[in-house]
Amino acid sequence: MSTNLPVGHAVTAGDTLVVAIMLTNTHAGTVSATDSQGNTYTTAADQLDGADDRTLIVTATAVKALSTSDTITVGYPYTGEHHLAVDELTNVETIASHAAATGAAGTDFNSGPTTTNTADPELVFGVAGVQGGAPTTWSNGFTALPTLLVTHDQLATGYRKVTAAGTYAAAGTCDHQWMAAAVVFTGRHHA
Template sequence: MLTNTHSGAVGASDSAGNSYSVIADQSDGAGDRTLILAAVGAKSLAAGGSVTVTFPTSSEHHAALDAFSGVSAITGHSSATAASGPFASGAASASGGGIVFAAAGIQGGENATWSAGFTALPTLLVAPADQLATAYESAGSGSAQGSGSCNHQWMAAVVTLAG
């Protein structure tokens, strides 16, 4: 999540030689962006390994690194934004046996809560109260979206991963 950022490329690589591609990049129209980057079939990081993220100038930035094993492909993604209220990423196609991974960048307010079925990962907070919330659930067949509750400006993205 980038707050008060300039336009420009975002990328990532790690000490195991993996490169990460931008899968979702949702702007709120006011210089804030929430992104999901992924590397499918990535080599595991050794103990003490590192990930380097590059991005344009930003007043605040949050980054979470979540790893899922057995992912064979990205099957869909979607993203959306709104000024307040419950968040929903929009629908992405999913296949049974995979994973639905979602991220919500929220500009202030109360902590986000995820809809039933999602397992919340630790929420990253930056003063005064901006937050990057992530969660996952098992994918069914059809479509999936990342959704939940908050009370401020939000940007939400979802990616579906085949197992």
């Protein structure tokens, strides 16, 4: 299966694209992303919940420019539902670390801590795939991006700017079964 996503606004050359994905009632198999300019996408995090659901973060760094006539194609195994969101990040270039976890209803989502970052951490990007329930909220320090809702399931994304070495987690509140992932990006600094 695949979905073609139109590029809603021009993407600047050198920026990073982050594709957040939630698949429910899915089969095992490869999840991939490509675009019409040939940028290379890699899976930064892939979290299963034990009930045939997956939440992923797929990224392309230092991209070629995309215009509104371009498309991003996401491929995935058969799934009952899919949620897809694409965000453009500036001034980041490398994934320093990541973490992912899953939890049961009645517990707040938390990706768990990333490994310690020592080189110019710039931004933490978080994703939470939640199986219905009340709207998710992000912990202090995170800026929430729009949450996608499909038949009550939620794909929540958010980011946090960081400047110090350390460990980070994508965390917040929810009341149903969840999958969460965090990716720490290092900054792009020019001499």
